[in-house]
Amino acid sequence: MSDNLMLENAALQVEEALPESMNPVEPFLRSERIPHIWCPGCGIGTTVNCFARAVMDSKLDPNKIAVVSGIGCSGRVAGYVNLDSFHTTHGRAIPFATGLKLANPELTVVVYSGDGDLASIGGNHLIHAARRNLDIKVICVNNLIYAMTGGQSAATTPESCTTATSPYGTFEPTLNLPHLLEAAGATFIARWTTYHVMQLAKTMKEALLHKGFSFIEIISPCPTLFQRRNQMGDGLETMKFYKEHGKTKHGADTASLDMTKSGDIIIGKFVEKKDRPEYIDHMREYYTQKLGRPFEYQVKTC
Amino acid sequence: MSDNLMLENAALQVEEALPESMNPVEPFLRSERIPHIWCPGCGIGTTVNCFARAVMDSKLDPNKIAVVSGIGCSGRVAGYVNLDSFHTTHGRAIPFATGLKLANPELTVVVYSGDGDLASIGGNHLIHAARRNLDIKVICVNNLIYAMTGGQSAATTPESCTTATSPYGTFEPTLNLPHLLEAAGATFIARWTTYHVMQLAKTMKEALLHKGFSFIEIISPCPTLFQRRNQMGDGLETMKFYKEHGKTKHGADTASLDMTKSGDIIIGKFVEKKDRPEYIDHMREYYTQKLGRPFEYQVKTC
Amino acid sequence: MPKGFVTITAERCKGCGFCVEFCPTHVLALSSAFNFKGYHPPYVHDAEKCSGCDLCGMYCPDFAIYGTRITAAQKKGANHAG
Amino acid sequence: MPKGFVTITAERCKGCGFCVEFCPTHVLALSSAFNFKGYHPPYVHDAEKCSGCDLCGMYCPDFAIYGTRITAAQKKGANHAG
Amino acid sequence: MPADPKAVLTGVHFLNGDVACCEGALAAGARFAAGYPITPSTEIVERFASRAPEVGGVFIQMEDELAASIALQGAVWGGAKSFTVTSGPGFSLMMEHVGYAAMTETPCVFVDVQRGGPSTGLPTLPAQGDMMQARWGSHGDYEVIALCPNSPQECFDLTIKCFNWAEDYRNPVVLLMDECVGHMTEKVVIPPAEQIDVTPRHLTDKRPGDYLPFKPCDNLVPEMAHAGDGYRFHITGVTHDERGYLAVTSQAQDKLVRRLCDKIRSAADQLTLVEEEGTEDADVVVVSYGITSRVAERAIRMARERGLKVGKLRLITIWPFPENRVRAVARRVKTLVVPELNLGQMVYEVERVAGGLARTVGVTHAGGGVHRPEDILAAIVEGAQ
Amino acid sequence: MPADPKAVLTGVHFLNGDVACCEGALAAGARFAAGYPITPSTEIVERFASRAPEVGGVFIQMEDELAASIALQGAVWGGAKSFTVTSGPGFSLMMEHVGYAAMTETPCVFVDVQRGGPSTGLPTLPAQGDMMQARWGSHGDYEVIALCPNSPQECFDLTIKCFNWAEDYRNPVVLLMDECVGHMTEKVVIPPAEQIDVTPRHLTDKRPGDYLPFKPCDNLVPEMAHAGDGYRFHITGVTHDERGYLAVTSQAQDKLVRRLCDKIRSAADQLTLVEEEGTEDADVVVVSYGITSRVAERAIRMARERGLKVGKLRLITIWPFPENRVRAVARRVKTLVVPELNLGQMVYEVERVAGGLARTVGVTHAGGGVHRPEDILAAIVEGAQ
Amino acid sequence: MLTEIRFAGFGGQGILLAANIVGKAAALFQGGHATLTQSYGPEARGGASSAQLLISDEPILYPYTTQEDILVVLSQEAFAKFAPGMKPTGLLIVEEELVRVSDLPPTVHVFSIPATRLAEELGKRVVLNVVIVGFLAALTHIITKEAYLEALKASVPKALLDLNLRAFEKGYACGLSARQREALPEETAVSEPAWSEP
Amino acid sequence: MLTEIRFAGFGGQGILLAANIVGKAAALFQGGHATLTQSYGPEARGGASSAQLLISDEPILYPYTTQEDILVVLSQEAFAKFAPGMKPTGLLIVEEELVRVSDLPPTVHVFSIPATRLAEELGKRVVLNVVIVGFLAALTHIITKEAYLEALKASVPKALLDLNLRAFEKGYACGLSARQREALPEETAVSEPAWSEP
């Protein structure tokens, strides 16, 4: 057994020598629930690191940040972050978040979930929330697959990939999320991969501070159910692939962002609009004008 | 009472003299169900005329055309056309049509419904069907309102309109349907108003013959619940407004097609793509290749 | 002799006025009488001008009117009958 | 004296190798031993090179490693202790 | 706690049931509604859309019923009292979220104004076809509270009850109206705010470290906290422990789901609202609810005019089913006559609870109108023999 | 009609219940499935996705369960035999379309592989918590047929029954599996195609002008036609007449919805599948279904070893509820013991039907595993006293 | 005493508002009870529309009419559908230009008024319903004129009150003269106050 | 006679396939009955994984194990969870490098094999499950080796059969020598064929 581990692991001694050091992500975790359920080489945990840094950098009060997830491997994020957090039903994180934000606009409401959850079953809410430009930040971990249920094809699966429900390979066209979101009206749109941790953390911070509907797509490995089945190696190989094929093009035309099985992945911040009013702001103004007196927002009654 | 009507109506005598004449739309109607439920000046019936002409002009066998509607005033079209026709559930005409088409690809499957039905509750199906590019023709009667239920605001209602659920006027941003559909992947996209009957009939015919997911938005008056409440007059005044404010721009950038309460309405055929393969065609090819023998399509078993 | 004629099913009409307004040759006018449903249907005001173009039919949301072109044969028949 | 040090919680590690691969200064290597879960965690192969940049921590999907910069004060303390 | 006077429309009004329901919600403290139009319920949120901004509340029309039925729950955790309204087809779409509310113990109110079904059915006509759906429509085991008004006045009064009980039991509560009551206009008396008893949310006064969002108090109901109040709690629809953390074992399931059911089942008697009259020496008792209870009352009067001994048991609380009251009556009488605007739903419960003590006779009606009193009378006459 | 040999995997296999169900569907003629992934049902459509192209069939993964549950019905009207599969949360989302299938008399099959609920519950663990939902989950009055297998072999056999009965009754049929059976692997014998009896669609041979899509034959079931066959028929979920045209009156409602219910209710005895053994001289009969019936069987053997007179009544058909069989047994015995993997669902039906003739004792289990046979035994021992 | 009234016509004629004004007058301004139910036609919009109003001095149970004391019909369809069911000695009010009365028991008291045209003359076709209410008010004594006027005020937007008052008075005047013309006996079922102020 | 077997470890170790091969061997190639159930851990992926296999000469009712005759554990967690519940005279097979055995009744027959490492040596870590199956096959006589081989062929893709056969044989060889080393008595509960071919 792993007897020699202690010896090899010089770091542990360091930890003893400097006990005040702590993993910077730790305060953002429900540590008692770690180890988490994610597989070796899964990218979801990496995105959580970036999120934790973004929250720190944003200087927002963590007591005023709520995370809402749907169902899926990515949807488990809500269960691990040490914030007010909601693990809702499959596909419905966004409308839950809508109610939450409308009840208490002081909250920074982050939706953290998977591609299947947000863009397949949840697709209707995604486009309508984007249209409203309600100030919700959506973090979509796009592993190109339905992972939690065992690797079925998703609307985001690139052509010719083998999945549990496409044993002959997918032939359905792949959804280009940033493009859809832009057409729907999102005012902040970006895409990174799990390799691009620094950029991702920075973009997350910007989204946290952006006023309006924000969408960050993170291309993330699911070695267990996507990469292995498609002979694309493990998590590490996928990260190297991202490193090589991730091409940063800020402001790229979202129509150009189609994903393929082995082609380049265009990444960057594509949209950041200030011209569309945020939903609640607009509502307040509107009612104030119509009522002829300030609209006193009092949804939170108890 | 209307005794003098007979005298004034010279046409009736002509009908007697030339009994072989018939309203060209009549063979496409379940005549026993006329008069229909639509209000005076409602645009839906006008679109049916155009559709009947388009079917005739397309030379398609009417026995092989099926019309699928959701629920709403517009959704009643399925009940009046003398074709195989399905009045489904609210929002689900497109997935019903998807099953129908996949079971029998010989059918020309037309989805005929309202804006609320197709783009609010049905929005998820709309974008995913567009993504698939399955050969379904969607005719969306956009009266900018939920009519059937009494005139509530819809995702398509322009700003500052009074509706039953926005007594202070709408402040939510308005959905630009052609733009969303283009991003989702539709390969044929057009918009007309009910004033533009000749253009509409022609475009409908083209859509019937187009191979792939087609979307036609028809801006249509709902005098009872939209125009009157917004001091925009009756059906006729609305038609005149369309005549004046409808600006034809074929191939216009779909991002430029936002609707406002009293601004111009940009109309025309915006998208017609041949480069994306149709869903069933693509499936056949794909399976043929993967199975190493022609994929014999035999979904219809009985 | 007009090039076409128009047929009106008055009891279907809901008096929207589309046909009257958009007939290119102004053949129609709204009657002042009510039909059974209480609407004012159109009547043929100037039959000679009718081209049978059926634009009125295209517009009519109630399938209550349509135009028919008079073919040469029909013209003959009509003449004959008349 | 290195500019930083890295802390590894071996039993959390699932041996993905991200930290080893993406450490800019190649401080880490995967152990050949198994941890309790049966994975090969990293070990500090070249402690001197560690900058404490915490890139390993950003990458680690299992929150099993992190880097810490050694501040001047700490250096002193460490020297003192050593 | 008295109602907020700002939102109470004290006075005598001529309102339909839908509007009265909305006024009840406002009086009960509802400041958030998420809706999606559907006949015959929409007037409730139309009214709310007009009234809410006056009192700082928000109405949002969501893209569909799935969204409405979960947005309402997000709002609850954000601190609002909130509700949604719908009718059969929409209620079917909300079923997943009725279960979510039960599992996460989210206090909230669903209003279902019943129309003829199944499917699109008779959109503008009354029925009572969703009675069993209200109890069993979502998958898995759970319990709801459901009340059934028979007049606009009760639409007002019982809506307040619904909100109050939602808080008391941290449970979804359903107001089961029907088209007839929803679209019926009558006099409605709205009392002064200080005479309206409103249950405030049972918020914890524990400190963050000590609070467990699913640790029950003596009445089996846990205390609440709101997002943003520093508790950093976790809520999930997965089986969970008292911390709210997933616990995917049959032990955790047993502990949690049994409690969820028991907190309602054990309170059944407190939750029972019925109107009972003339059952002491009756041969036949008519068990009815909602609009049918008014029709039944006419039939009862007709029967009494004929000299028959007939009692009435009107169920105001439908779920939890008033077992004890029905059984007590069943012990005394020959026949229970159960008229309903459906092809037999609550009659199954009556029959079960009667357990052979009394004969149970349903008087069915497929919906689209109400019974002819004569039909109920015939069953009474028959049952008295 | 014999099955199509091309699609029948004749032979002896080691299959789990999910896969066996898929093979049953293929044997029954299903060539279209619309699905959406959900544990523990997904293996059924995964298998179908792999097998369908070989026989010219189509699987489509829809964007959600709403879509899947209506796409399947579109396919039926296009000429396919088709089905969808799901589990609790998805089944809740499908409820509107179960009602649509009932109202439009669309022959189709819904498979629900039950897991622990409510809400997301226990996604990977067994339960029998959707039994009542299968009957009452959609709004309004309707009837379904529902069958409950207890082994992979039965998953195969009963899936075929489901498809056949869907055609015979033009009605949605539900296969109510549970996680345990779905994920249980056992030997499955698939007979040669010619030994498998497949019911073809009852297509009309009337000419277009004469055909009325909702005019019932003697068994109250109307004949079918397909889109594209020249009939130009109309289908709606609104209350309709025999032509399929909307008829929004209480008369039309009564005629239509009563018939929809009666066609199933009047066939209840033909639709009843049960296994009954040792009930003749029993003091106690254990009424069970699905996986629980196998656990119960062990408890029954243990009880018999102790000399108790115990019979078994296993319900294979759950809906329509086998009233007559249960009542017949209730007349003879002291106690009916009803173990189920829920907190009491079918036990209500048993209690109702027993009507005081026998005592009814439920043995509940919140799900996540199966009963300990000892717990059922204890109820038997108790019930025998 | 229970008085059963039905208003029927087609969508857009303001059937419901007419019934609401009468019901409100009875329930709020005359201290009685009133139960108003709508029956939509098959469709929510444009189709047939009908409202049933029960007014009484005691609480009302059964919410629908069984045999109308008063029937107000504004379309031929409505006449055909509802006239056969009314009380043979009841009062029938019809829109003169839209309804042709036939096959009625001679005991029915029939009054007609060209409400649509009168409303059009007032400038807004939509107030035809209030013209009818005025007509009804003059023809029956169940509710005082004052109660009607209070109810009207409580029912229409301020800006339109004047128009509505004129419509009411127009109808009322027609009613009075019709009453004189037809010499409606004081003792008909509908001519007495159904109840008095408590 | 009923033999209860459990395979347990974590996701990715191929627990289910191992159990499936054994079950298939028993049910299809040796003419008996087998009931295999999976218990997923709390999560579908990556977490704990366990499979319960009952094999018998008569139809099996209760589908789960109650006290395992044979327990195969591939993780420490699985050992801790399941070892206490096994039959005190049963057979325990552990993955040598991942499981440290402790606190067992002395009557349990314990065999360990470094299956992961052996599989890695064969070039594919994933075949560790088949190594285990081979090991099990050699240690027990409930199922013939032929039946195992048939079941293996029926279970793995053609392209990987060779690798899997080598894995099986590797495990089998280890099993034989372990058997000799430990001198497993022929009369243990698990050493006799549970039934014979019909």
Ligand SMILES: Cc1ncc(C[n+]2csc(CCOP(=O)(O)OP(=O)(O)O)c2C)c(N)n1
């Ligand atoms: C209503 C409903 N349908 C289906 C499921 C099953 N389900 C759970 S997670 C999931 C998909 C997850 O995919 P994705 O959102 O991409 O997340 P990932 O696991 O890939 O991170 C599905 C379909 C469910 N829980 N609820």
Ligand SMILES: Cc1ncc(C[n+]2csc(CCOP(=O)(O)OP(=O)(O)O)c2C)c(N)n1
């Ligand atoms: C599930 C469900 N929700 C709501 C309704 C109520 N409903 C019927 S039609 C309709 C909206 C119709 O609007 P639209 O599609 O724009 O059609 P229109 O009437 O404007 O032509 C709604 C919400 C319903 N029938 N079913």
Ligand code: SF4
């Ligand atoms: S299955 Fe895929 S997405 Fe889920 S935890 Fe494993 S690697 Fe990550």
Ligand code: SF4
């Ligand atoms: S309500 Fe509007 S959309 Fe509906 S029929 Fe009338 S005018 Fe047309």
Ligand code: SF4
């Ligand atoms: S268009 Fe049709 S409905 Fe309108 S006025 Fe002319 S005939 Fe009448």
Ligand code: SF4
């Ligand atoms: S047919 Fe043409 S010209 Fe004749 S009336 Fe109609 S629109 Fe006018």
Ligand code: SF4
């Ligand atoms: S990144 Fe984390 S999990 Fe991966 S090898 Fe390094 S320490 Fe282990």
Ligand code: SF4
């Ligand atoms: S802190 Fe930076 S330098 Fe040190 S081990 Fe981690 S990645 Fe390498």
Ligand SMILES: [Mg+2]
């Ligand atoms: Mg995913």
Ligand SMILES: [Mg+2]
């Ligand atoms: Mg609309």
